[in-house]
Amino acid sequence: MQKLRVDLGDRSYSILIGRNLLPELGGAAEKFEFSGKIGLVSNPTVFKLYGATAAGSLIKSGFEVEEIIIPDGEEYKSLASMEKIYEAMLRAKLDRRSALVALGGGVIGDITGFAASTYMRGIDFIQVPTTLLGQVDSSVGGKTGVNHPLGKNMIGAFWQPRLVLIDIDTLATLPKREFLSGLAEVIKYGVIWDEGFFEFLEDGKDAVLGLDGEALTEVIRRSCEIKAEVVSRDEREAGLRAILNFGHTIGHAIETVTGYKKYLHGEAVAIGMYYAARLANVLGLLQEREVSRIRALIMAYGLPSELPPGIEATDLIPAMELDKKTVSGTLKFILPEKIGAVRIEKGIKPEDIRKALSFRGV
Numbered sequence: 001m002q003k004l005r006v007d008l009g010d011r012s013y014s015i016l017i018g019r020n021l022l023p024e025l026g027g028a029a030e031k032f033e034f035s036g037k038i039g040l041v042s043n044p045t046v047f048k049l050y051g052a053t054a055a056g057s058l059i060k061s062g063f064e065v066e067e068i069i070i071p072d073g074e075e076y077k078s079l080a081s082m083e084k085i086y087e088a089m090l091r092a093k094l095d096r097r098s099a100l101v102a103l104g105g106g107v108i109g110d111i112t113g114f115a116a117s118t119y120m121r122g123i124d125f126i127q128v129p130t131t132l133l134g135q136v137d138s139s140v141g142g143k144t145g146v147n148h149p150l151g152k153n154m155i156g157a158f159w160q161p162r163l164v165l166i167d168i169d170t171l172a173t174l175p176k177r178e179f180l181s182g183l184a185e186v187i188k189y190g191v192i193w194d195e196g197f198f199e200f201l202e203d204g205k206d207a208v209l210g211l212d213g214e215a216l217t218e219v220i221r222r223s224c225e226i227k228a229e230v231v232s233r234d235e236r237e238a239g240l241r242a243i244l245n246f247g248h249t250i251g252h253a254i255e256t257v258t259g260y261k262k263y264l265h266g267e268a269v270a271i272g273m274y275y276a277a278r279l280a281n282v283l284g285l286l287q288e289r290e291v292s293r294i295r296a297l298i299m300a301y302g303l304p305s306e307l308p309p310g311i312e313a314t315d316l317i318p319a320m321e322l323d324k325k326t327v328s329g330t331l332k333f334i335l336p337e338k339i340g341a342v343r344i345e346k347g348i349k350p351e352d353i354r355k356a357l358s359f360r361g362v
């Protein structure tokens with residue numbers, strides 16, 4: 001088992017990564033001063049696969065478990081679902097020293113964290129992510145929240161978990177497309193922070209795609225380590241943390257104009273990363289061969305890299321301007337200067353963005 005630390009003063013916490021860790025959940029939870037009741041939040045898909053093991057482990061450690069199941073899907077990351085979670089918690093008489101456990105992907109993690117942040121003015125929660133995206137990104141760093149009909153992730157809070165428990169064996173049941181989508185965020189860490197990790201992903205493709213335990217553990221460990229380092233330095237995104245949004249300005253715009261139907265989040269981010277690299281090249285910041293290397297790695301992991309026919313800069317730029325990361329109408333891009341280092345750029349001319357977005361088939 002690997003153990004990492006997210007350093008945030010009295011809100012610091014551990015990330016445990018390993019095989020067959022789910023049966024250890026109860027023992028890990030016992031170390032905190034929770035009262036006897038735990039709300040286990042999940043969806044039917046994940047609960048059917050892992051609910052009994054998670055609940056059984058908590059019960060064995062003496063906790064009373066209230067199962068709180070919300071339907072599967074991004075559309076249920078909503079205020080209506082929050083209300084159902086609060087109601088279940090109140091009916092089960094969870095108190096200020098009770099805790100929640102999020103068992104599922106990013107949707108369950110985000111909504112459970114937000115429920116924990118607001119129930120009785122804030123209670124503890126544990127993240128047990130079961131998607132690759134959850135394990136390398138959303139379970140770490142304390143961004144929690146729900147969607148609003150007028151915008152994704154618009155309502156939320158920074159609320160750190162007390163523990164992140166990552167059982168890599170849960171990835172065995174994850175649909176391949178979801179797994180590949182999570183790998184886009186992994187590639188992101190290589191580009192923004194660590195060329196050695198990028199090389200590891202280039203060389204280790206077959207092992208990673210073959211779900212080799214050692215390779216997967218390293219992929220998740222290093223991704224969490226980089227995220228923990230960035231979050232420890234800038235918890236509330238005053239500056240540095242924005243680099244985690246590499247590929248996301250264009251990626252979010254692609255999700256918006258395609259109505260969140262055509263692409264999974266990571267797939268849109270993969271396209272966004274390629275075009276952000278392309279934009280860096282248009283601006284003279286990044287060499288052509290580095291752009292090609294980034295694109296080759298995205299493609300090696302079976303992810304899309306190019307805008308589909310019919311989607312043009314004229315569709316994407318207005319969507320980017322509406323993004324919540326846009327401050328006072330200024331577009332912000334995270335641009336690589338080389339593999340392993342990025343800079344935050346504002347005030348880029350629309351014609352440069354248009355030029356970058358016009359690239360196809362190169």
Ligand code: NAD
Nearest residue numbers: 045072105106107108130131133134137138143170173174
């Ligand atoms: P998800 O939670 O919808 O999970 C994807 C699908 O996989 C679901 O159908 C789920 O039921 C299923 N699933 C989960 N684990 C499984 C398993 N082990 N076996 C089989 N099926 C399994 O999607 P996601 O990609 O994990 O998360 C996306 C969400 O994360 C978005 O709402 C996004 O906004 C959020 N997010 C948050 C952060 C953050 O920092 N908080 C970062 C990135 C993304």
Ligand code: GLY
Nearest residue numbers: 137141143241244
């Ligand atoms: N997923 C981006 C962040 O946590 O800041």
